[in-house]
Amino acid sequence: MPLAAYTPRSLPESLSGLFTLALDLRWTWHHGSDELWRALDEDTWEATRNAWLVLNSVSDDRLQELAEDPAFQNSYEDQINAHHEFVHANTWYSDDCPGDLGQGIAYFCMEYGLCESLPLYSGGLGVLAGDYLKAASDLGIPVTAVGLLYQQGYFRQAISTDGEQLEFYPYNDPTMLPVSPLRDEDGQWVRVVVPFPGRPLRLRAWKAQVGRCQLLLLDSNDPRNEPGDRGITSELYTGDPEKRLQQEMVLGIGGWRLLRQLDIQPALCHLNEGHCALALIERAFSWQEQQHTDFQTARTAIRATNLFTTHTSVASGFDHFAESLLRLYLGPWLETRDLTVEELVKLGSSSPTPGTENSDQSLNMAFLALNMSGRVNGVSRIHQKVSQNILQPLFPRWPAEDIPAEFVTNGVHTPSWDSPESDALWTRACGKDRWRRPLQISCPMNDVSDEDLWQMRRLQRSRLVHYLRRRLASQHCEQSPGNNHASACGLLLDNETLTLGFARRFTEYKRPGLLLKDQQRLLGLLASRDRPLQIVLAGKAHPYDHRGKDMIRQWKAFSRRPDVEGKVVFIEDYDLGVASQLIQGVDVWLNCPRHPWEACGTSGMKVLVNGGLNLSQYDGWWAEAWNSDVGWAIRPGATFEELGSSGEHDLSDAGELFDLLEHEVIPAFYDVDNEGIPRQWLQRIRASMDQLTATYSANRMVREYVEGFYLPMMEQGKQRTPETAAAIVSEYREILRHWPRLRFSAINASESEGSQTYTVEVYLDGVDEQRVTVELVAEASTYGPGMVTEMAMKHPLAGSAHSYLYECRVPSRPDGHYTPRLRIRDERLNLPLENSAVLWLK
Numbered sequence: 094m095p096l097a098a099y100t101p102r103s104l105p106e107s108l109s110g111l112f113t114l115a116l117d118l119r120w121t122w123h124h125g126s127d128e129l130w131r132a133l134d135e136d137t138w139e140a141t142r143n144a145w146l147v148l149n150s151v152s153d154d155r156l157q158e159l160a161e162d163p164a165f166q167n168s169y170e171d172q173i174n175a176h177h178e179f180v181h182a183n184t185w186y187s188d189d190c191p192g193d194l195g196q197g198i199a200y201f202c203m204e205y206g207l208c209e210s211l212p213l214y215s216g217g218l219g220v221l222a223g224d225y226l227k228a229a230s231d232l233g234i235p236v237t238a239v240g241l242l243y244q245q246g247y248f249r250q251a252i253s254t255d256g257e258q259l260e261f262y263p264y265n266d267p268t269m270l271p272v273s274p275l276r277d278e279d280g281q282w283v284r285v286v287v288p289f290p291g292r293p294l295r296l297r298a299w300k301a302q303v304g305r306c307q308l309l310l311l312d313s314n315d316p317r318n319e320p321g322d323r324g325i326t327s328e329l330y331t332g333d334p335e336k337r338l339q340q341e342m343v344l345g346i347g348g349w350r351l352l353r354q355l356d357i358q359p360a361l362c363h364l365n366e367g368h369c370a371l372a373l374i375e376r377a378f379s380w381q382e383q384q385h386t387d388f389q390t391a392r393t394a395i396r397a398t399n400l401f402t403t404h405t406s407v408a409s410g411f412d413h414f415a416e417s418l419l420r421l422y423l424g425p426w427l428e429t430r431d432l433t434v435e436e437l438v439k440l441g442s443s444s445p446t447p448g449t450e451n452s453d454q455s456l457n458m459a460f461l462a463l464n465m466s467g468r469v470n471g472v473s474r475i476h477q478k479v480s481q482n483i484l485q486p487l488f489p490r491w492p493a494e495d496i497p498a499e500f501v502t503n504g505v506h507t508p509s510w511d512s513p514e515s516d517a518l519w520t521r522a523c524g525k526d527r528w529r530r531p532l533q534i535s536c537p538m539n540d541v542s543d544e545d546l547w548q549m550r551r552l553q554r555s556r557l558v559h560y561l562r563r564r565l566a567s568q569h570c571e572q573s574p575g576n577n578h579a580s581a582c583g584l585l586l587d588n589e590t591l592t593l594g595f596a597r598r599f600t601e602y603k604r605p606g607l608l609l610k611d612q613q614r615l616l617g618l619l620a621s622r623d624r625p626l627q628i629v630l631a632g633k634a635h636p637y638d639h640r641g642k643d644m645i646r647q648w649k650a651f652s653r654r655p656d657v658e659g660k661v662v663f664i665e666d667y668d669l670g671v672a673s674q675l676i677q678g679v680d681v682w683l684n685c686p687r688h689p690w691e692a693c694g695t696s697g698m699k700v701l702v703n704g705g706l707n708l709s710q711y712d713g714w715w716a717e718a719w720n721s722d723v724g725w726a727i728r729p730g731a732t733f734e735e736l737g738s739s740g741e742h743d744l745s746d747a748g749e750l751f752d753l754l755e756h757e758v759i760p761a762f763y764d765v766d767n768e769g770i771p772r773q774w775l776q777r778i779r780a781s782m783d784q785l786t787a788t789y790s791a792n793r794m795v796r797e798y799v800e801g802f803y804l805p806m807m808e809q810g811k812q813r814t815p816e817t818a819a820a821i822v823s824e825y826r827e828i829l830r831h832w833p834r835l836r837f838s839a840i841n842a843s844e845s846e847g848s849q850t851y852t853v854e855v856y857l858d859g860v861d862e863q864r865v866t867v868e869l870v871a872e873a874s875t876y877g878p879g880m881v882t883e884m885a886m887k888h889p890l891a892g893s894a895h896s897y898l899y900e901c902r903v904p905s906r907p908d909g910h911y912t913p914r915l916r917i918r919d920e921r922l923n924l925p926l927e928n929s930a931v932l933w934l935k
């Protein structure tokens with residue numbers, strides 16, 4: 094529906110387009126309009142990087158003045174024209190995409206990290222969702238994203254003098270955030286209602302424009318709601334499960350209802366993490382209403398076009414809700430539906446098949462998402478393996494490698510992370526349009542000299558040091574008024590020193606304390622006179638993560654040692670703004686998670702475009718990206734089967750990290766020729782920039798989703814007509830009726846010439862043998878890789894009704910290595926996740 098423009102204040106007629114410019118978050122990566130915001134109100138712009146706030150707080154007099162200033166008027170018009178061109182430009186999707194996405198993709202996520210002035214994120218998941226949306230805009234992919242508008246969001250961090258993390262929750266006035274109320278054609282603010290126990294929950298709808306895409310946001314702070322309900326969308330990731338469920342109801346149920354109210358009928362629904370799984374149930378309900386079917390038919394029809402992306406590496410990372418809580422909250426919503434709370438819980442547990450027993454009395458949101466989706470993917474190749482393991486309960490007795498979890502390695506939105514210097518360099522070497530369309534394999538920068546490249550690195554590093562000194566001055570001097578820290582704060586850090594950056598969530602598996610495992614060795618590196626190292630750290634610990642807070646305290650204490658002061662700094666309140674400064678300026682980005690806990694670990698990708706190098710655990714994306722030309726890996730080649738996930742390797746990893754720093758990283762950085770240029774180091778930068786930047790971009794990631802998932806899934810979706818879905822459901826039900834009585838007997842193996850012939854008798858209880866497949870399965874072992882071999886039906890067994898003999902020949906393995914299983918054979922059950930409906934016979 095066409096929605097009215099949002100004009101909260103009056104502007105001079107000739108500048109009225111500033112509303113559109115300020116509300117399109119394209120300014121967060123495009124920077125063309127920066128000079129306009131600076132001209133309007135430099136202080137506010139520099140302090141907040143919020144164009145919308147600038148526009149709303151500038152005085153009428155100043156606006157009038159600028160309206161009469163020809164220079165301002167000119168650059169304003171340039172930007173308006175550029176914006177118009179941007180909106181109407183051809184894109185990869187309009188010109189080169191091998192298919193049509195119809196009404197587009199609905200993308201659901203609990204958090205979005207688009208810019209520091211829209212604090213709707215906590216960390217990696219949100220930043221990824223933000224980068225995904227920006228890249229979708231660049232490529233012209235029709236995506237409508239759905240999220241929550243938090244009044245406070247994630248906490249803001251300060252650190253006390255003794256290293257204690259302090260948490261603040263400043264209130265964000267939504268009218269000062271770069272979003273607008275979503276109004277319908279009559280100018281009425283769009284509102285969505287979700288049934289809550291004994292009351293309706295009213296939600297207000299907002300819109301953030303992200304280039305060519307939209308992010309729709311919901312919040313519960315409607316004055317007509319009960320006082321307790323108004324705060325449902327206040328904070329992100331509180332520890333309270335009740336609030337969490339309320340939020341997930343708002344996001345999933347409210348989010349899907351909002352799309353419906355706006356008449357958006359997405360062709361596919363993409364869930365970024367399981368928090369939003371209820372959207373898939375609400376989607377099934379809408380489909381039921383339109384098609385007049387039952388729930389199971391709706392589920393079978395829509396799951397073809399539901400995609401679930403998981404970012405979790407441990408089973409305990411999934412949200413669980415107790416059935417009693419669900420009964421209270423979901424009761425009113427399900428009241429008029431043919432889905433009970435018990436059935437819903439079953440859908441979100443490890444035994445989704447009706448009729449099978451279920452001991453788990455809580456709902457796992459990831460399992461629910463999975464049981465409602467056609468496909469699931471992890472976010473790096475290693476994470477695919479990890480996901481296959483943690484999804485194992487849904488696929489009892491399956492060989493892990495057959496579990497149909499796929500992967501799409503994450504990427505970052507390059508134009509959001511490049512520095513002005515690297516932007517200029519890439520433009521010179523590879524053209525202006527390079528990030529907007531698929532990058533041609535590589536751009537080796539042959540025309541860029543070592544001198545220019547090194548100059549860029551030095552400029553970026555000095556800018557970082559300058560930024561850190563300013564930031565530390567307020568952080569540091571404020572805490573110790575009057576003492577000699579104040580004079581020291583200007584002297585922190587050095588422009589020419591090798592700078593190592595570490596910034597991320599302070600949590601145990603990320604091992605922020607790894608360098609502190611050997612303080613003497615670290616002191617040696619910092620104190621070196623001719624080849625020193627300096628370290629910049631940042632990161633928040635979750636308010637309940639005491640170990641994480643402890644690591645902050647340890648670093649803080651270490652950085653205050655007289656022999657360390659000024660060489661190790663901790664920047665408070667890690668957010669997108671801090672991140673963008675760090676990743677532009679550091680020489681080496683360190684990531685040392687406990688293998689294989691890092692699902693992907695995208696922050697290291699952000700340094701690529703700027704010529705930063707990675708020193709990282711061989712985990713997540715780095716296990717795919719690393720080779721010895723582009724950076725350094727700790728424990729290269731590690732596999733998680735050999736490592737497990739315990740902490741027993743911490744000490745040896747720390748040793749390896751120090752070895753790399755001492756013997757490779759530091760010598761390479763300081764190995765300069767007589768012109769002062771570190772040629773080998775630059776060689777590595779070139780290799781890293783050329784080989785990795787395009788591959789680890791969100792541009793590549795989004796295209797992979799479109800070509801590998803969205804388009805083929807939509808094809809499968811088209812085959813799921815209401816009739817087909819209904820037929821699948823009823824035939825499946827019929828087979829399930831017999832299922833408990835099906836069984837194997839007389840399994841037999843005979844050996845000849847290194848192979849074995851297996852036969853098995855199968856009793857089918859009247860199920861047509863055409864409808865089942867019998868397979869012989871072996872897990873990977875020292876005798877060979879995992880194997881699934883289809884058995885051929887030889888003949889019905891004489892004298893015993895509904896029994897058949899199956900046979901196949903396989904390479905010899907010891908007794909007990911092969912197990913038969915039976916699956917429903919139905920070409921229409923062609924979604925990878927529908928294989929979870931496989932039933933094993935005991």
Ligand SMILES: *Cc1c(COP(=O)(O)O)cnc(C)c1O
Nearest residue numbers: 216217597668669672694695696
């Ligand atoms: C990129 C980013 C992250 C995610 O980084 P990881 O490598 O996944 O730890 C978290 N927070 C911010 C502010 C970021 O910019």
